[in-house]
Amino acid sequence: LSFNGQEYEFPVITGTENESAIDIAKLRGASGLITLDPGFKNTGSTTSAITFLDGEEGILRYRGYRIEDLAEKSSFLEVAYLLIYGELPSQAEYENFSKEITHHTLVHEDIKKILEGFPSNAHPMGVLSSLICSLTAFYPDSLNPNRSDEEVNMSIIRLLAKMPTFAAWAYKNEVGHPVNYPDNSLDYCSNFLKMMFALPAEKYDVDPVVAAALDKLLILHADHEQNCSTSTVRIVGSSQASIYASISAGINALWGPLHGGANQSVIEMLEAIKADGGDAKKYLDKAKDKNDPFRLMGFGHRVYKNFDPRARIIKKAADDVLAKLGVNDPVLDIAKELEHAALNDQYFIDRKLYPNVDFYSGIIYRALGIPTDMFTVMFALGRLPGWIAQWKEMRENGEPIGRPRQVYVGANERDYVSM
Ligand code: MLT
Incomplete structure (x- = not known):
């Protein structure tokens, strides 16, 4: 195993997103081997019966109910x-x-x-x-x-x-x-x-x-x-x-x-674009720059590879709310221009770089009069x-105390020499 530039010999199985928790657990149980996951991240090795998420298909369900139906028909x-x-x-x-x-x-x-x-x-x-x-x-x-x-x-x-x-x-x-x-x-x-x-x-x-x-x-x-x-x-x-x-x-x-912090970064980015003359197209082109690409905040999602199902719902809500409230905010106009241009640009279409939930949520919060540094608080309220x-x-489930397994990668035993 090569880790942080050093070679180690361990009987290790690395868990991938495709291996189910059960497979990994069986391997562990059968062989006594361990799953290496630095920082206890992305193992996919826990179970839960609450939320189902399929990042490829853009599916999100709470307790089996589609988020689309819940957002349409239920209250919070x-x-x-x-x-x-x-x-x-x-x-x-x-x-x-x-x-x-x-x-x-x-x-x-x-x-x-x-x-x-x-x-x-x-x-x-x-x-x-x-x-x-x-x-x-x-x-x-x-x-x-x-x-x-x-x-x-x-x-x-x-x-x-x-x-x-x-x-x-x-x-x-x-x-x-x-x-x-x-x-x-x-x-x-x-x-x-x-x-x-x-x-x-x-x-x-x-x-x-x-x-x-x-x-x-x-x-x-x-x-x-x-x-x-x-x-x-x-x-x-x-x-x-x-x-x-x-x-x-x-x-x-x-x-x-x-x-x-993503939706806050979106609004800060929009403010910066506004301060620079408000040309959304210019920033879209900058995002395509091979050598020094401008990072478009609120586009793409680490889990959702095609589209974020929440973004579809929230985009419609953003359109409705902005129209109903009749808000007139240049930052929101820039956001809409950016979104429109990106959704019609082959570069973004090919890379599936669609606006995600954070792109629209910041826009709505702003239209509702919620200040930017309250955005994360709103997220916490929802979560x-x-x-x-x-x-x-x-x-x-009576789950035991959490204790990620650790693979030691530090120095071997060293002789103590006093100063
Ligand atoms: C969330 O809703 O928690 C964010 O989209 C982050 C994530 O879980 O991918």
Whole structure:
């Protein structure tokens, strides 16, 4: 085996994306050999019954239901219920679930003191992950690995209920405004939008177009199998850390620009193009430059080789929302030009470089008035039910504590010589 420029002799099987987890597990069991995967990445060697994803065919299903149908016909809370409990809720189950969540939107008043300790330039993701983690201190029963299913379920409800409150408060901290308390007469997304945008003592009506668009965006982001943040939630949870600490760890993983930062990079790229005169075609040509290609953000996807099924849905939503809201933003015009030109350019067609979900989500968030550094927070809000479902599955499977096998590639034994 050659690794990092050195030769090693090991009985090693490298897992590829084509080898199923079961095959690899059988090989391990049969021979005692190990699977080398530096950094515990891309092994495809875990199992889950939550989200099905086929990158070649562009298929994404939650619990067997096509994302297209869920985005069209369900609400975000229905999808959250589906991911977490495995079935779409009946009317009665939905009403109860939604009522429970509404009942728990308020947070302990002392949490405001933690919020007040943050500088106003604190990134909202840092504030969000800290406040979520702090719930462990306010609900210490979450530290008991043997608590009942009812107690676990209460933690899940609390997370779903309080996350929009924390997300909106993280934003208020950033802009230096007093926080708004939840308005429990509103639905999940409208309540979040009001807490985010209403000014004190102002009568604020949430635009139903904006609330519906947000609901759809959250559905599209609700799970995406075991990627960086999701496997982080599972592995932290596998040590029997509290669910709040596990979800907080997922938020931190998502915060990294390579995971949750893509739609922010898209908007920053569009701003840069605007500042340079707004010529989308020029940047498309630059992207084709063999020697020094310009990196078009929001095009192509590591998993989806042909198209990202979420992008199709979100593109239509972006068109509808922008038309309904009648927004007039030069950055959005540049985005549409870029998209149109790329979709009609043979170079991009041949390379299957289509705009992905992140290209459109940033555009919609921007049209909804959500500032760029809140984009990752919005992603976390959407991904929360997926993280919870994955944590719950890990726990219910009785999975052992995570411990990636390591192949040592450092120095051999060395003689110690003192200074
Ligand atoms: C996601 O939705 O998590 C992203 O597209 C990253 C990924 O899992 O490929």
